[in-house]
Amino acid sequence: MMDIPAALLYRKLPIPSPLLTSAKGRTFGGDIRIGDLTGNGQVDFLVYRSDPVSEMKPCFLGAFTLDGDILWQTGSPGNQPLRPGPVAIYDIDADGRAEVICFYHRPNGHTEKETLSDVVFQIREGATGEIKLERAPEIFSTCRGWGPNWCHQRLLIANLQGKPTSQDIVVKLGENLLAFDHNLDLLWHYTIPWNEYSRCSAYIPSVGDLNGDGYDEINGGYYILNADGTPRWEKQLAPNMDSVAILPWDGTQMRAICSGGGHILDQDGGIVLALDEEIVPHGQEVRIGHFIPDRPAPQMAIRYRGHNPDLLMVDNTGQKITHFRLNHSPNETGMEVVHWNGPDGPDLLYNGGILFDGWGEPVISLPGLPPPQGPEKMGWYHCYPANVCGDIREEVVLYNPWTSDIFIYTPEPLDETCFSTYCSGPRQYNARLMD
Numbered sequence: 209m210m211d212i213p214a215a216l217l218y219r220k221l222p223i224p225s226p227l228l229t230s231a232k233g234r235t236f237g238g239d240i241r242i243g244d245l246t247g248n249g250q251v252d253f254l255v256y257r258s259d260p261v262s263e264m265k266p267c268f269l270g271a272f273t274l275d276g277d278i279l280w281q282t283g284s285p286g287n288q289p290l291r292p293g294p295v296a297i298y299d300i301d302a303d304g305r306a307e308v309i310c311f312y313h314r315p316n317g318h319t320e321k322e323t324l325s326d327v328v329f330q331i332r333e334g335a336t337g338e339i340k341l342e343r344a345p346e347i348f349s350t351c352r353g354w355g356p357n358w359c360h361q362r363l364l365i366a367n368l369q370g371k372p373t374s375q376d377i378v379v380k381l382g383e384n385l386l387a388f389d390h391n392l393d394l395l396w397h398y399t400i401p402w403n404e405y406s407r408c409s410a411y412i413p414s415v416g417d418l419n420g421d422g423y424d425e426i427n428g429g430y431y432i433l434n435a436d437g438t439p440r441w442e443k444q445l446a447p448n449m450d451s452v453a454i455l456p457w458d459g460t461q462m463r464a465i466c467s468g469g470g471h472i473l474d475q476d477g478g479i480v481l482a483l484d485e486e487i488v489p490h491g492q493e494v495r496i497g498h499f500i501p502d503r504p505a506p507q508m509a510i511r512y513r514g515h516n517p518d519l520l521m522v523d524n525t526g527q528k529i530t531h532f533r534l535n536h537s538p539n540e541t542g543m544e545v546v547h548w549n550g551p552d553g554p555d556l557l558y559n560g561g562i563l564f565d566g567w568g569e570p571v572i573s574l575p576g577l578p579p580p581q582g583p584e585k586m587g588w589y590h591c592y593p594a595n596v597c598g599d600i601r602e603e604v605v606l607y608n609p610w611t612s613d614i615f616i617y618t619p620e621p622l623d624e625t626c627f628s629t630y631c632s633g634p635r636q637y638n639a640r641l642m643d
Contacts, residue, residue: 214575215563215604215617218597223612224278227255227270229285234581238268239289240607240614242592242636243297243306245334249629250274251596251605252334253614254308256295257286262321264290264361265313271337274596280337283312288586288609292641294379296363297334297632300390302373306334306632309363309377314344322358324348324381329392343392353382357403360411364638366424367417368395368435378426380413385426387437396437402430406447410466412640416454418462418475425475427452427464432477441477445469448490448514451642455496457481457506457524467491470510470522481526483510490514493642497545497555499566503529507566509557515540517559521566532568534559538580538587541642546593547602548572548619558591558604574604574617582610589615590641599626 223237230236238257245252252273259267268283294311301307309331316326327348331341361381367374368387375390383403387395402408409430418425423435429449432440446469457463457472463480464473468491470483492511499507504523512520517534534543537560548556548563556563556571563572580587592605597618606615 212570212573214573216620216622217576217615218603218618218622219274219614219616220576221253221274221276221614221616223255223614224270224272224276226278227272227281228612229257229268229287231287234610235612236288236582236610237607237612238286239292239295239609240590241295241297242594242605243334243632244630245271245279245297245306245308246273247305247335251594251630252279254295254297256289256310258289258293259284259313259315260287262313263287264293264321264359265324265327266293266295266310267313269295269308269310269332269337271308271334279335282337288582291359291586292362292590294361294363296365296637298365298637299373300331300365300375300377301340302371302375302390307340308332308334308337311361312342322352322354324351329388331392341392345388345392345394347386347394347397351381351384356405357408357411358382362412364413364415365634366415366426367422368424370422370435374424378413378415385413385428385433385437398433398437398439400428400431401442402444407444408449410449410452412452412642414453415638416462418454418464420462425454427454427466429466429468432464432473432475440475441473443477445471446485446488446491448492450491451493451640453494453496453640455506457496465494465496465508467494467510470494470508470512470520483520483522483526488512488520493541493543495543495545495557497557498553499555499557500529501554509543509545509566511540511543519568521568530567534564534568535562535570536560539585542588542590544591544593544640546591546604548604550599550601558593561589561606563604574606574615577606577615578611581608586610592636592639594630594632594636596630597627598622598624
């Protein structure tokens, strides 16, 4: 890689040693979530690990501040989660304080990875870790599975009841999509018709208000659900529906973004744009941003050949702007849009320790990152774009689940007097962490 300008390393934050564990010759923290746990306007961090049998069910949680002070910890040492999993930081009960919402392993003799009968649903006080609510939903014992579609378990914060703030939780467990309110009462259960590898709906669905009625819809790539869980639209579009979103596309109009075939859908599943399978044989990741100021915006950046560094950039009329190759990252995933230049852009695209512009040029390097460590699928740096230390421009918060440091990079010049308070949004609490 040619010499390119370097970002300012604002903080290399070691995960406190009591929150680390060791396995297979590595010392590491595990998966990371970010949010303001203490309510002091600064970003905090939560590390979690899973029980070694399932490699998925969270069994250890540890919270710490930006200064490295431990807030609390609980659970057994655990091991590395197989995938980024069912843990979120959000003020789910609207009391003004962030909670940790998570699955949690309660061993009961049924430890098979295919079942959730030994898992409870918890809401913990963010600042102390105290359990505010714990339930063992009966439906957990009936949800079983294994394989890629089962392993991607995530909690998505949603507004399904038209309240002033989002107070509901959408959970995907294989072919089961569940919705709970802030009391962890089950609202509805939708069974996804497709569960075959490469022909299943999105591993991680997305939520957002497609029609502007104050209620969120759910986009799974092959379905759009109403807030009450009833199907608004169902169809098996192109294969490899690996990445979806709900974002503005034409003006302020919200659309369902779908990586499979490069589709943009309206609220009823009508096709606004389709690049088709010949152009996008395997839409691995799709991201929407304003990367190129003088072209119709926003633009779509789509990793169109599966687990490869090949990227296609199109404008919102469907016209191809360019295609280029990103740098390599393990499993060829992990790209994210960063508002590095503020809300007026242009946006940059993070991938593998580099920030790229919309023409595919590497424009910012992130110095000091160690070489990849860990297995192929989780051996690199997950990215949280967030404003954590300065003005309206976004920082890049990076972590490797197999290491013990968190890296925060910021644009120069840094003027910390401009910073007012950290505000967590959907790009943080509903982060699209992919492996």
